[in-house]
Amino acid sequence: MTTTRARRPARRGRPPEAERAARRDALLATAQRLFLRLGFGRTTIDAVAAEAHVAKRTIYDTVGDKADLFVAVVRRLSDQVLAELPAPDSPTGRDDLRDFSRILLAALLTDEAVGMKRLMIAEAGHFPEIAERLYDNGPRRYIEMLRALLPPCLPDATPAELDSTAEDLFAGLLGEPHRRRLFGVAPAPTPEQTAVQVDRVLARFLPAEP
Template identity: 40%
Template sequence: MTDSSAGEAVRKRGRPTETERAQRRDEILDAAQQLFLERGYGDVSLDQIASAASVTKRTIYAYVGDKTAVFAAVVSRLNQLILIPAEHVDLEALAIRLVLTLHSDVAISLHRMVIAEALQFPDLARSFHAAGPQKYIDTLGDLIGNSAAAEQLFAVLLGEPHRRRLLGLDGPPTPAEAEAHAKAALSSLRLQG
């Protein structure tokens, strides 16, 4: 056994528990996210993800699906940082979490990758939009009761600061900056309404 594998837990035989299944799925998604960010979508194979996650390709299919599904699952994990049941969140808190998360280094890197590869992999772009932006717009729409206004709000929450992040001109916002940005976005839309 080498030093690099000495710390790895030995997987037991038999049917994994729900906790073990969730942990293995997270390991797959962690490996996939790292590879996607390092190499881009097109230059990553399921075999590489399987190797990096120390699982078989069959396990990836069983736990997540094909490569597009793996990428969608990576994007969906960002939702866990943002989306909580609507009965437990208010619009301002959601707006702040959207700004913090979507302007984060990981979200920006994933967004850049999708933009770079969207024409070659249109399913990737569709998957990214469905798993990310569309979910956020739908959630905002549920909270404010107006899908057109939700789309506007989402656009303002990203806005020029997001474009500057995509271009590498600015770093991620601090919590105070994210809060100020979110409040300004909400205020500007209230003024228009």
């Protein structure tokens, strides 16, 4: 008589990279919602784990502690903005800069981005140890992208001049529209309003078009 040995269930290995990335993104999206709803101080790892239906250990292994989670949420926002317009190998000039500036401004004036900016400002004073990490994973990345797009527009500028122009341009793009959004006295702009703001600011920094 032939006996059949029972098959053992296949051991599940690590999920594919794409699946791990999707899970991490879902976790960060959940954390962002809680940070915006409760603030940094009242958001806990336990609350995020419960809302995301994951174990606390998963959060610690995937991202880190609560400060790491907050920084990762800020990084995710900047990743989403930069993914909209990947940096070209050879920037072609004003059109690239204009396109990216419109994408950037529209993204930073959404309710979610404005809410996160309020939190970043509020928590930087309470948790100075993460302030620089928040800046590096948010504003600094946008400034670096603007800096990468400037050389064809300002071919005679020195590296130091390009650095300072990128910082000034970033501040100029946000300007009063961003301040009004932070104070909650204005809605998110329309695409037409964003385009007008970008064109007006670029005209101050770039030579007139022929």
